[in-house]
Amino acid sequence: MIAEPDPFAEFLRPPLNETPSERATRRIREAEEKRISDAIDEQIRQERQILQKQKELVKVLLLGQSESGKSTTLKNFRLEYARDEWEAEKASWRAVIQLNLVRSITSILDTLQAEIDGEPPSTILDNDEPETPAQPRGSVDILSEFNDVDSNTSAQPALSLEEIQRFQLFRLKLAPLRRVEMDLKLRLGAATEEVTSMDEIPETQSDPGTEIYSLESPDSRHMLRMRKNRRRRIQGEEMVVRGLRWREFLTYGRTRSISGKTRASFEFQESAEGGAAEILSGCKEDMKRLWQDGDVRGILKMRKMEMENNAGFFLNDIDRIATLSYLPSDDDVVRSRLRTVGVQEYRIFVDTTNSNSRGSTPRREWVLYDVGGSRTMRRAWIPYFQDVNAIIFPISGFDEVLLEDPSVNRLNDSVGLWKAIISSRLLQHTTMVCFLNKCDILKRKLRSGIQFRNFVRDYGSQPNDITPIAKFIKDRFRNIAIKYSNQQRTTYIYTTSVTDTKATATTLRSVRDSIFRENLASAQFV
Numbered sequence: 001m002i003a004e005p006d007p008f009a010e011f012l013r014p015p016l017n018e019t020p021s022e023r024a025t026r027r028i029r030e031a032e033e034k035r036i037s038d039a040i041d042e043q044i045r046q047e048r049q050i051l052q053k054q055k056e057l058v059k060v061l062l063l064g065q066s067e068s069g070k071s072t073t074l075k076n077f078r079l080e081y082a083r084d085e086w087e088a089e090k091a092s093w094r095a096v097i098q099l100n101l102v103r104s105i106t107s108i109l110d111t112l113q114a115e116i117d118g119e120p121p122s123t124i125l126d127n128d129e130p131e132t133p134a135q136p137r138g139s140v141d142i143l144s145e146f147n148d149v150d151s152n153t154s155a156q157p158a159l160s161l162e163e164i165q166r167f168q169l170f171r172l173k174l175a176p177l178r179r180v181e182m183d184l185k186l187r188l189g190a191a192t193e194e195v196t197s198m199d200e201i202p203e204t205q206s207d208p209g210t211e212i213y214s215l216e217s218p219d220s221r222h223m224l225r226m227r228k229n230r231r232r233r234i235q236g237e238e239m240v241v242r243g244l245r246w247r248e249f250l251t252y253g254r255t256r257s258i259s260g261k262t263r264a265s266f267e268f269q270e271s272a273e274g275g276a277a278e279i280l281s282g283c284k285e286d287m288k289r290l291w292q293d294g295d296v297r298g299i300l301k302m303r304k305m306e307m308e309n310n311a312g313f314f315l316n317d318i319d320r321i322a323t324l325s326y327l328p329s330d331d332d333v334v335r336s337r338l339r340t341v342g343v344q345e346y347r348i349f350v351d352t353t354n355s356n357s358r359g360s361t362p363r364r365e366w367v368l369y370d371v372g373g374s375r376t377m378r379r380a381w382i383p384y385f386q387d388v389n390a391i392i393f394p395i396s397g398f399d400e401v402l403l404e405d406p407s408v409n410r411l412n413d414s415v416g417l418w419k420a421i422i423s424s425r426l427l428q429h430t431t432m433v434c435f436l437n438k439c440d441i442l443k444r445k446l447r448s449g450i451q452f453r454n455f456v457r458d459y460g461s462q463p464n465d466i467t468p469i470a471k472f473i474k475d476r477f478r479n480i481a482i483k484y485s486n487q488q489r490t491t492y493i494y495t496t497s498v499t500d501t502k503a504t505a506t507t508l509r510s511v512r513d514s515i516f517r518e519n520l521a522s523a524q525f526v
């Protein structure tokens, strides 16, 4: 039986009287049409793939005030989930650690000079002073819980002639470290300078919490302006980062792919780093003598210079660091301090579950944004709120003030920020994780006799121990989350010391599981 011709095929059939030249033209036209059609198909396929990938990408923002531990948390993530990159970059942290050590030494020398000159200690926090009822300027004491500290001065015993001579000799012998400090700062750029109250650009009279809150206006023109400004601002900040060449330097350390003038400049700076190592090794014994000197310790104590609690504390590691062959350990990199300027993006691949016995686990790409936490940088955060799956928010320092505004207690500032972030409509579906961080320092301070109740009015007569204090702070942050969330959500709050990488690895696994659980359950991931 002869099959009926398909009407559609009939319709497409070339005319029977087609000439050879018409056939040739038709075939060229058909080939071109097919090429265009294939290109469109490929474009659609690629767009689908990108969309799929974006859906699968887990976006995590690290937010919080400066020095709360955001970058240190990020380092823990990279240590766990981007080991190769971490190893490749590790040696590049040597300059940062050298600078951290040198700065501790020069700040001790400056303190000694202040003592010799008879300058009164600038701020002394009295452990047992009654609380001050005054509301600190510019703070966000939404629940009126956290007080600022009182300050006063105490009489200083006069230095003996022998002490003055000994301290002057330290200054003389360790003078070459000033040059090292200058060279390393030049090399690493703006991130090596902490923002102080002198650098703060007054933006608004509002507090940091309402600043973020008000930027989240429902006015779409405002949002559009924000997005436009975002590009400008971020580009500007990236230029700062590029200006300081920190991340480029890490890349250079890894790939050596930078060419021309920049390469020459890095090579010059690498030799400067070698110079720093030589000077440090030459000053090693004097640095150790200075740090071990009982009178020096006495003056530091009297002036409440708690070196051990400071960021980038390496004074107990002089023997190891002040050598020509020094290479940083994982622990050194985690403990080092380099301020984040602008917003930095890192990509890692995270196992969706703990490794099984065969070691093969499916992985998901995460993008982590690490932001600068000082007050002038907080406006740059908002554009990153869009589509973010989780926020990790470290807090620290109940008895300390902001470097950029010494009238604001750090815990008070964190409360304001937390409230603003929790209330954000853009973040209403975001998984919230809060780290009560630097618990090691908190424990040390409580052991040294600092009274929590002197800083936190509501704490009353409860014991001055880590367990009830941690519970108290966690409850406060959890209650704020319940009170200010736009819809019901679970908030994850952990006590952490993120410089302890082993304990933090366990916490991060739990955080990972919560983020996967919450976001896999949401429509976005199914």
Ligand SMILES: Nc1nc2c(ncn2[C@@H]2O[C@H](COP(=O)(O)OP(=O)(O)OP(=O)(O)O)[C@@H](O)[C@H]2O)c(=O)[nH]1
Pocket (backbone or CB within 6 Å): 064, 065, 066, 067, 068, 069, 070, 071, 072, 073, 310, 311, 312, 313, 334, 335, 336, 337, 338, 339, 340, 341, 371, 372, 373, 374, 437, 438, 439, 440, 441, 496, 497, 498, 499, 500
């Ligand atoms: N002892 C102790 N030190 C910590 C802890 N977490 C962070 N640090 C140290 O505190 C310093 C500041 O931490 P960062 O992670 O740089 O702070 P940040 O939040 O990124 O600060 P910005 O970049 O200025 O916003 C670093 O030297 C860290 O090593 C902790 O749990 N315990």
Ligand SMILES: [Mg+2]
Pocket (backbone or CB within 6 Å): 070, 071, 072, 338, 339, 340, 370, 371, 372, 373
């Ligand atoms: Mg940082």
